[in-house]
Amino acid sequence: MTAANAVTDGSKNSGITKNSVDVRVQKQQGEFYLDVSFTAEQAGVTALFGPSGAGKTSVVNMVAGLYRPDRGRITIKDRCCFDGEKGIHLPPEKRRIGYVFQEARLFPHLTVHANLIFGMNRQKPSDRFVGVDPVVALLGIESLLKRRPARLSGGEKQRVAIGRALLCSPDLLLMDEPLASLDQARKEELLPFIRALSTRFRIPILYVSHQMEEIACVADSLVRLENGRVTDHTPVSRNNMPCPGMPGTCRPRTGDRIPGSRDTGRFPWDDHP
Amino acid sequence: MQGWHLTPMEWEALGLSLRVSFLAVAVSLPAGIGAAWILSRCRFPGKGLLDGFIHLPLVLPPVVTGYLLLVLLGRKGIIGGFLYNTFGITLAFTWKGAAVAAAVMAFPLLVRAVRLSADAVDAGLEDAARTLGAGRMRIFFTITLPLMVPGIITGTILAFARSLGEFGATITFVSNIRGETQTLPLALYSLTQVPDGEAGALRLCIISVVLAMTALVLSEWMARRFDTLMKG
Numbered sequence: 429m430t431a432a433n434a435v436t437d438g439s440k441n442s443g444i445t446k447n448s449v450d451v452r453v454q455k456q457q458g459e460f461y462l463d464v465s466f467t468a469e470q471a472g473v474t475a476l477f478g479p480s481g482a483g484k485t486s487v488v489n490m491v492a493g494l495y496r497p498d499r500g501r502i503t504i505k506d507r508c509c510f511d512g513e514k515g516i517h518l519p520p521e522k523r524r525i526g527y528v529f530q531e532a533r534l535f536p537h538l539t540v541h542a543n544l545i546f547g548m549n550r551q552k553p554s555d556r557f558v559g560v561d562p563v564v565a566l567l568g569i570e571s572l573l574k575r576r577p578a579r580l581s582g583g584e585k586q587r588v589a590i591g592r593a594l595l596c597s598p599d600l601l602l603m604d605e606p607l608a609s610l611d612q613a614r615k616e617e618l619l620p621f622i623r624a625l626s627t628r629f630r631i632p633i634l635y636v637s638h639q640m641e642e643i644a645c646v647a648d649s650l651v652r653l654e655n656g657r658v659t660d661h662t663p664v665s666r667n668n669m670p671c672p673g674m675p676g677t678c679r680p681r682t683g684d685r686i687p688g689s690r691d692t693g694r695f696p697w698d699d700h701p
Numbered sequence: 702m703q704g705w706h707l708t709p710m711e712w713e714a715l716g717l718s719l720r721v722s723f724l725a726v727a728v729s730l731p732a733g734i735g736a737a738w739i740l741s742r743c744r745f746p747g748k749g750l751l752d753g754f755i756h757l758p759l760v761l762p763p764v765v766t767g768y769l770l771l772v773l774l775g776r777k778g779i780i781g782g783f784l785y786n787t788f789g790i791t792l793a794f795t796w797k798g799a800a801v802a803a804a805v806m807a808f809p810l811l812v813r814a815v816r817l818s819a820d821a822v823d824a825g826l827e828d829a830a831r832t833l834g835a836g837r838m839r840i841f842f843t844i845t846l847p848l849m850v851p852g853i854i855t856g857t858i859l860a861f862a863r864s865l866g867e868f869g870a871t872i873t874f875v876s877n878i879r880g881e882t883q884t885l886p887l888a889l890y891s892l893t894q895v896p897d898g899e900a901g902a903l904r905l906c907i908i909s910v911v912l913a914m915t916a917l918v919l920s921e922w923m924a925r926r927f928d929t930l931m932k933g
Binding site: 492493494519520521522523524525526527529531533535536537546547550551576578579592593596602 | 823825826828829830831832833834835836839843844847848930931932
């Protein structure tokens with residue numbers, strides 16, 4: 429990221445350091461040995477890219493706390509979530525992460541609104557950096573709030589899932605192939621939202637995909653995984669690669685940040701387009 | 702014979718049966734849900750043994766179960782003696798004992814039905830809830846339990862029906878005392894043993910059918926309501 433992003437907005441967020449997510453994990457899974465380490469910056473999309481079976485989902489689940497590495501260390505925003513040597517293993521509910529799964533995993537007995545506030549409800553208001561209304565507006569799901577997941581399309585489900593993860597005000601957003609189960613039209617409908625997340629909220633996103641087009645569209649840096657190892661870690665230049673059906677979304681990202689937005693939960697640029 | 706009018710004995714049997722069955726279901730439901738969840742979600746040594754123990758009343762002859770209850774819960778039994786000496790509770794030959802017998806007999810059916818629905822709840826949803834900051838208790842009460850409702854309805858109806866029909870364990874454990882432990886099946890049995898009992902037996906038979914049908918229709922209706930809710 430550029431220097432502009434490292435500048436804090438002079439408020440409560442001054443604790444943010446450059447490297448927000450640091451992952452070093454090792455795990456023996458039968459014949460398969462996973463040994464991955466990478467660092468993600470504080471407010472950008474880091475893509476985990478690789479073929480099926482490269483260990484992408486395992487890594488994300490380890491970061492989420494759903495899967496325990498044998499050795500290593502995971503820190504999110506300077507908070508140690510896992511340390512093999514010290515025996516630290518925070519459960520997922522204590523990690524302050526948001527996780528968007530491939531198959532949405534909305535709670536079928538709850539309305540969209542109840543799904544959205546499921547995680548948020550448990551948090552102290554002072555820990556929240558975003559409220560329901562801006563997220564609902566950003567994702568365009570106003571008309572769905574009273575429905576239950578059974579009556580949503582695949583793309584709508586995924587948008588609600590993104591909103592739900594975002595509303596826990598996470599320190600890190602994990603997205604495990606969030607578009608994989610959608611057709612091309614739905615993908616193009618959702619990519620702008622993911623793009624918008626990374627530009628509008630100051631949270632790092634770890635984005636798993638095996639689709640290069642998706643990564644070219646949303647990612648700032650690319651971690652290439654093969655056979656359980658990191659083979660490449662490079663920045664992605666996105667500026668000359670327009671995303672399908674989303675004009676203007678690939679503009680440089682440093683200019684559109686408004687100081688203070690993170691604390692108020694409102695987005696001034698929504699009023700001044 | 703007085704035709705369609707129930708005799709006091711039959712009224713007593715009906716009231717007692719309902720009381721016994723409701724108590725049996727009320728007591729076994731929370732325990733059954735807990736046991737089903739443990740069998741569905743936990744792995745520990747001796748799990749097979751627990752599973753077998755829970756299912757024992759389903760495969761044992763009911764009279765054997767009743768006899769075991771009498772040995773354990775009778776006033777001189779290990780548990781029964783403790784209950785009597787500490788709390789002054791007597792189970793053997795009382796209607797509460799009949800409820801215990803019904804609960805024990807119905808328990809495996811309840812657990813089986815609820816466990817099926819617990820197995821059907823996607824563990825991925827529970828993982829998702831964890832990443833959203835919910836601890837175990839909150840996940841159970843806000844995600845797992847509501848999604849187990851269809852199985853809980855089925856299990857409750859099965860348990861209720863089994864309790865209404867309980868005979869062998871009941872007569873062995875608490876005997877056949879009119880007004881105290883003489884439930885519908887026991888009254889029906891008694892009526893078949895006396896001359897001129899046919900009309901009464903037929904009435905009790907019809908009542909049993911009506912009760913069972915009502916329970917079945919009620920459970921169907923509740924299951925459909927739940928289904929509609931989920932599709933809303």
